[in-house]
Amino acid sequence: MRAIRVAAFGGIENLTLESNYPLPAVGKKEVLIKVSAAGVNPVETYIRSGMFALLPELPYTPGSDAAGVVQEVGSEVTRFKKGDRVCTVRTLTGSYAEYTTAEDKFVVHLSDKLSFAQGAAIGIPYYTAVKALQIRAKARSGERCLIHGASGAVGIAAIQFAKAMGLHVIGTAGTKEGMALVKNTGADLVFNHREDGYVKAIQDAIGGVDIILEMASHVNLQRDLDLVNTRGRVVVIGCRGNIEINPTSTMAKESCIMGVNLMEVTDEDFHEMHHVIRTGMEVGWLDPKVSKVYPLGEAKTAQHDVINNQGTTGKLVLDTTK
Ligand SMILES: NC(=O)c1ccc[n+]([C@@H]2O[C@H](COP(=O)([O-])OP(=O)(O)OC[C@H]3O[C@@H](n4cnc5c(N)ncnc54)[C@H](OP(=O)(O)O)[C@@H]3O)[C@@H](O)[C@H]2O)c1
Structure with a gap:
């Protein structure tokens, strides 16, 4: 072969x-x-x-x-x-x-x-999205979720699963084409993470968010801590380097930074993730x-x-x- x-x-x-x-x-x-x-x-x-x-x-x-x-x-x-x-x-x-x-x-x-x-x-994109939202962040219907880097493989999967869970979804992309894809995939609001002032624009539009799925934590982690609501969760999915953050940001709001790792999965996690993936295919949200x-x-x-x-x-x- x-x-x-x-x-x-x-x-x-x-x-x-x-x-x-x-x-x-x-x-x-x-x-x-x-x-x-x-x-x-x-x-x-x-x-x-x-x-x-x-x-x-x-x-x-x-x-x-x-x-x-x-x-x-x-x-x-x-x-x-x-x-x-x-x-x-x-x-x-x-x-x-x-x-x-x-x-x-x-x-x-x-x-x-x-x-x-x-x-x-x-594979990796949808299982990661499910692990991040359901198993790690324990997202609940009605919460506001920022998908920071929503135009890529994991981001698209996360938009679809988050909407299926009943979340309000804010997505970001770096180009007009990416933003159009994020919108058409179901995000309620879309922002450009390459534009100055986009975090302020998110705050002006909706205040804060309860959950952030972060694809570029080496760039955005401090911004995420500023944006997340009291007792919010920042889920680190992607990281390609170091970043300096001020830990006080987590104290003031009792917010939480958590990692997700698809290599670190129990049989129970897999059982849960398979169930969501199968249901997503049957119901049709997984696309x-x-x-x-x-x-x-x-x-x-x-x-x-x-x-x-x-x-x-x-x-x-x-x-x-x-
Ligand atoms: N922890 C885990 O188990 C796990 C599992 C899967 C993936 N990952 C990691 O997660 C990341 C995303 O994976 P993927 O497969 O979705 O990659 P991908 O398809 O290449 O997508 C990358 C995404 O990141 C966005 N992005 C680029 N610069 C950004 C910035 N400054 N702020 C916010 N978003 C930004 C891109 O948007 P534009 O191109 O439009 O700028 C795009 O939406 C990768 O770093 C990957 O290694 C980790």
């Missing part, structure tokens, strides 16, 4: 396409998926560069999010059969490939309403926005774009059939 392989940690030049890589073997509780599309996430660039807490053994195939069709199931798998449309948030052998394996507990059926590219956009699809051989460009993009409009995906 064709697969992207990484033999050494470093730059994007270390992503190489192999055309005769062997098919992975399937364990008892595993599913072999013929991958149609793989999600491209920022974390895969951190791992490839060797700058991540958990690194795979070299060489490896990148990627955790995939959508495709079940090719084979292990002897103890009962929920899936050959031919089922599925997607997964965690593979054993990497998703930037024509075939991948996943433990059956990390696989869900993919609704016929969604394309494979959309299925590949579910990933794919911005660009790259052939598998262009994984280098896709990883370059996912980390350097300014003016994000949804999810980047690899088409593993091309």
